[in-house]
Amino acid sequence: MFYLVGLFDLWSGLFTLCLSATGAYCIAKYLRKSPYMPWVGFLFVMGHMSISHIHRQAVDSPSSVDITGAQMVLVMKLSAFCWNVADGQLSPDKLTDLQRDRALPHLPSVLDFAAYVLFFPGLLAGPAFDYAEYRR
Secondary structure, rough: OOHHHOOOOHHHHHHHHHHHHEEEHHHHHHHHOOOOOHHHHHHHHHHHHHHHHHHHHOOOOOOOOOOHHHHHHHHHHHHHHHHHHHHOOOOHEEEEEHHHOOOOOOOOHHHHHHHOOOOOOHOOOOOOOOHHHOHH
């Protein structure tokens, strides 16, 4: 929060990140049983980021700080989160060792998910990592 709001005054950027995270969490929660859920989650976060990039190009203000860098990292984290939730719905014998290690059979609480999304070392510049790695 210090960097996003205190230093860069990116209230709209914070809203953008929260919108992507909320959308991905709701998609994972309400479409969990669908085999298309990870694809829907990916299309949502990628589409939202594309809109942000188009807006950034339309504004054309090179001196302003925008949120699209952090949003690109968030796209990787949130799409991986959706895939991990989808893997958690499958039988463990159908998964590779890596998938079993990262699978999420139960959705984390909203507070845990928000902490994962806004975890400082992986928010502004990356690296992107799976929720299971974050919990460990």
